[in-house]
Amino acid sequence: MRYFAEFLFNGFEIKKNQVITVESHKIVSVELGTPEQASILLAGLVTPGFVDVQVNGGGGKLFNNEPTIETLQAMSSAHQAFGTTAMLPTLITDNIETMKLAADTMSLALKQKVPGIVGIHFEGPHLSLPKKGIHPESHIRSISDEELALFKRKDLGIVCVTLAPENVPCSIITELVQAGVKVCLGHSNANAEQTTDAINAGAQGFTHLYNAMSALTSRAAGMVGVALLDNNTYCGLIVDHEHVDNISCKLAIKCKNSDRLMLVTDAMSHVGSDQKSLTFAGMDITRNGDKLTIDSGRLAGSALDMATAVRNTVNNLNIPLQQALQMASTTPAQFISLPNSKGRLSVGYDADWVVLTEDMRVLQTYIGGSQVYSANSENQQQNHKGELCKH
Incomplete structure (x- = not known):
């Protein structure tokens, strides 16, 4: 054709x-x-086509709540309307049974060649309690052999794991990377030294830069400072004008450049649906415009889609269109090791x-x-x- x-x-x-x-x-x-x-x-x-490495839900379905083929199909279809042609459905911190069910579902989805599904992102459960965000505290834990074996499965396509390096030994990070897992740092209170050690151990990226990680200050670089300075790691950035200030977004793009900065949505089930509220782990997540929050007012994922992320980057951050498109497609494809097929x-x-x-x-x-x-x-x-x- x-x-x-x-x-x-x-x-x-x-x-x-x-x-x-x-x-x-x-x-x-x-x-x-x-x-x-x-x-x-x-x-x-x-x-x-846009490549989104952090997608919790879409089309009225949240992966955690319903880790089924039907959920993956609904998520992919919803995000296709906004230009996403490849995604990593993302499982928020949960119990081991839900993690295994999500993995089995992903394996089946890949065998059935569900359009747009290329792998899975486990965001947790090995995170920092002070930076947990809406991740359920009851499920945040140290890594076990059972979880390590799950992450190293070979039938899940691309596997990405977000972890807090202060709670996971560098030897485990190296083991995961050697097994082909993409290790991202996030939901972490790690200092600059711990963050640098994790990168030296093989960690390749940072999950939703600035959000739920130790900040850059005058006397402590924190995880943010290391992420901005490092030339080789990738950073996801949520450009919904709710998660990150515009100047901070511009600074990240200036430091990382468009070949290391990825646009991500962190989308919840609301995207591609008229859904106003969602219950996850006993929390009510409510949509107000394009902002999702729980009762305390804390942000709870986003209602962002990739096309809107591109428009926000061009129109409100004054980034050239070609750079924005690269950050939405070519760069994330490179990050998840699909440089010869996607992007x-x-x-x-x-x-x-x-x-x-x-x-x-x-x-x-x-x-x-x-x-x-x-x-x-x-x-x-x-x-x-x-x-x-x-x-």
């Missing part, structure tokens, strides 16, 4: 008048061409892309060359020759 893109961001630069040829769900060529050379015309800016529109990559309007709204989403979302019902049928709109 051949597609014509009037404007195409390939992960590095924006090109005009590109013809994408897809065979067996993969891109086999991207070259200069004309609409007449393609059977399907893509009206807008075509960009690599770019180049030969050999999966045919996953998003078609955006000029104001960065999602028109269409494609996974493996097949349309999985269209903003307009009439566009559920693929656009044909002669129907191309100006970008």
Whole structure:
């Protein structure tokens, strides 16, 4: 199948008048061409599909509450409407039985090739009590052999684990990394030395930078200071204008650059649904606009989607569009070790892309060359020759 893109961001630069040829769900060529050379015309800016490494829920479903195939399907479908073509469904701190059930569900989802699901993110349970956020205190614990074996399973796709390095030995971090696990630091009160030791042991990233981690101060760099200074680790950033101040967001992007800074949603079940309230671990999480809180007023995840994160980054942080798109696609794909299949529109990559309007709204989403979302019902049928709109 051949597609014509009037404007195409390939992960590095924006090109005009590109013809994408897809065979067996993969891109086999991207070259200069004309609409007449393609059977399907893509009206807008075509960009690599967004990759979200921290997604707790969507479509009215929270992974913790219902760790089933149906939940993963609902989550993926909900986020496809906002341009996400690959995600790590994220399990918040829970008991070992729920963790095992979530892992078994992930294994089945990968076997069934549920669109958009590429692995699992265990956010906890080996966290710091002072920085627990809404993670249930009753389930925060030291790592055991049972959990270690769970994280090292080979049938879960990409496995990411967020942990507090002051509560997990560096030898365990190294063991996890050697087993192929992506170790992120977060929900932690670690000092700079403990954080640096964890990086030296192999930790590759930081979960939702600034939030639930020891801060940068004049006399103590904290986890935030080490994260900003280190050139090799990746940082997730929630750009919903609720979790992080705009100046702090700009500082993070300036320090880390767009090849190490990832846009993430930390989305709860509210995204892609009319859901106003949700009960998790005995807490009522309520949506007010785009802000989610529990009764105490504490933030409880987000109602953010990836397309909105891109718009916020461009419109409110004044970051160039190409950098924002890179942080939403190419960089997270690199972080989770999918650099040869996701995050770019180049030969050999999966045919996953998003078609955006000029104001960065999602028109269409494609996974493996097949349309999985269209903003307009009439566009559920693929656009044909002669129907191309100006970008």
